[in-house]
Amino acid sequence: MTLTLDRRLFLALAGAGAAALSACGGPTTTAGSVATPAADIDFSGVTPAASIDFWSNHPGKSQDVEKSIIDKFHAKYPDITVNLVTAGANYEDIAQKFQTAQAAKSGFPALVVLSDVWWFRYYLNESIIPLDSLVRQLGVKLDDFRTSLVDDYKYAGKQWALPYGRSTPLFYYNKDHFAAAGLPDRAPKTWQEFAGWAPKLKAASGAQYAFMHPALAGYAGWTLQNNLWGEGGGWSKDWDITCDSDASVAALQAAQDSVYKDGWAGVSSKESAGDFAAGLASATLSSTGSLIGILTSAKFNVGVGFLPGGSRAETGVCPTGGAGLGIPSGVSKEQQLAAAMFLQFMTEPENTAAFSAATGYMPTRVSADMTAVLAATPQIKTAMDQLAVTRVQDNARVFLPGADQEMAKAAAKILTQQGDVKATMTELKATLQGIYTKDVKPRLKA
Template identity: 55%
Template sequence: MNNLYIPRSGISLDRRGFLGLSALGLSAAALSACGGGPSTSGGKAAGKVEQIDFSGVKPAKEITFWTSNPGDSIKVSTELVNAFNASQTDIKVKLVTAGADYEEIAQKFQTAQTGGDLPDLINLSDVWWFRYKMNDQIIPLDSLFETLEFETDDFVDSLLGDYLYDDAHWAVPWARSTPLFYYNKDHWKKAGLPDHGPETWEEFDEWKAKLAAKGGAKFAFQFPALAGYAGWTLQNNLWGWGGGWSKEESFDISCNSKESVEALSFLKDWVYKDKVAGVAGVDQIQDFAAGVASTTVGSTGDLITAITSAKFDVGVAPLPAGPAETDKICPTGGSGVGIPKDISPERQLAAGTFLKFLTEPEQAIKFSEATGYVPVRKSADPAAILKKTPQAQVAIDQLPNTRSQDYARVFLPGGDLEMANHMASILTENKDVQAEMDSLKTALDKIYTDQVKPLI
């Protein structure tokens, strides 16, 4: 997401200039309609970002860290909090499970804006953090970086860069992920397939019949649960065919393009024509680990769960390419950590102190080793991770082939839900792909027209 293109307005902005819009009469409240979240109201006029001056500020003695425990990370997060508390006596961190998922923690954070019981740090998903920034609810972190001497150059550039707007960083990468291709090695062997993932989806299309006939599972492939996953993982398939939910770096909706329809029709045939694929009702990794499907697509954050839950040897591969595109066909994902605005500088400084500790190479490796999320620091030695979980090398190697997510999913409120609903119609109700994608385009254009365009 290097540029924001606003159709019919003649405005094209890079991420550093995105917020400098006050001269155009554009408010942060208006732009907050571009992000997901329980509300698109509130916020102040966009303008030059003011960094907080922490000179002379003494850190608070106690702070809270809200997390939704992504990747079943409660145990390792507790260990890291305890390690920080034991390493010094100035600041005590309390870990709070503030929701079962990103949506629940977002709702609780919204409630806290008026209730006054704000955390000092909060776990922010790839979709939700931008809304908090637009509504003026989190602080720019760069002055904290300077005050506390963060080694920002050591963060993986693309991961830290995801939070850069108007020359300011609004979060720090933490539980970051990409989708991976998971396969059952026992089923692969029974089907006479080579012990590696397919390079392209067309290659898997040739393999699926062998898996269905000899692999031993109910399905050769299991689509992820569509709610929350369809809009994310299917970006890979759409990009591989030269399509997308929207055209790259724009709000020009392209989900009903020839390329996008071809990509989705290709997948639909697995379910209804070839009858070798199913759709997970709740959790595709649980289904995969139970042997229901020979392969699926899931987050790197599911890696440890998949390996420990399965009673077979789990294979992991990068996402397959398409017939049109082979580079930059894997979306980024996961979450970072930000600091609320409406707390005292003393609490913000203490939060920054813990945030620095939390993302240092040693802690980054411990977190990745326990969860399967990718290490966020360049200098983090993955030897311990790879010794315990060699499959993690795939996620690390795939990082250079990632692409920032589709605007239609990230910035249109309710866009991800519309994608999930229309994909459910296609993959679980056998609806016509072109008709559903035409309908989706209408829905996404309406979101833009009704909730974004009138305010810019």
């Protein structure tokens, strides 16, 4: 592929094809159908609904703080009831449930958690509404949101969601193990530096592994961008699929060597944050949303740091991620208005600070007073500081339908089956190229 477009320009040019929803798998786009440009929705004279459903997977084990914020909303708006619905254990579960509602054309929530790899498809499907008219009517202060987070949902000249549980991966390490091994109390600057530390950690700590790779089913495509970028590779560059480049193969070969050749790393079967907190490994990568859970569970001193770089880049190697909140198009204006009122309340500065304190996710509002939060949990500041050196995710991960799952399958071949790295990446490239050619390229205008 030689066509290169800015990722935000892509959606402005794409024409937003409407998508068919299959009976299994996530929402997909179907070539041949083109949606009309989204227009502002007129909410003048609309009375908010008396009851709405809010679908969440409670990112970062946030159910309690979500309930608390809902209780405060009820106190302020006693005529509107928000029903918190557990729509799944993760973002994929919510996608499946939302797809079922789309197929049945009923049972929609009024507000739904949308992850970084799913919300774009809902935009293409016309399954969510633009929030612009609601933002104006309610006086939502978009300029007080952290620019890099709110702008992730600005496409085709419209605002499609607001940031909610936003995160980056963090490097978590066991300070006690590092001290026992005579290592500095910090995250490694590069993976090469950590590879030099790993034998010392294994010898001194008694842990099974020096490092635990994140569970592959849990967003391997997200965290492995760090490894790829550090070596000058990536899943893609604009719309060119680059997962089989020499740089990308070298990065993933090093990851495989850490497990098999050098033997200092393991691969989590479920959740690396839990494995790390249990003392099975001296270090891991996990979301900022895992921070509070790790600090609560671990029986040792926990350190956090920026993600390591590689031989080609030591900074700008951390992806953003997480989820936003969107309003479905399949509910009434009355429900949409009530949902927008709750969305505004949910993302107000004091509530985003409370959500951050309870989970470790980044506060999405600039004016959020984090003084008390940082006094209690100073590690959250590392996540906030790392935001300044994050990098936009590769198009192949966030814009190709189903690509994240394909990346996880490829990572499993490499890290749990010792598959040939070059052959696996060549196969993945063909798969991703096929997704692009079928589901995305037909919507790009020259």
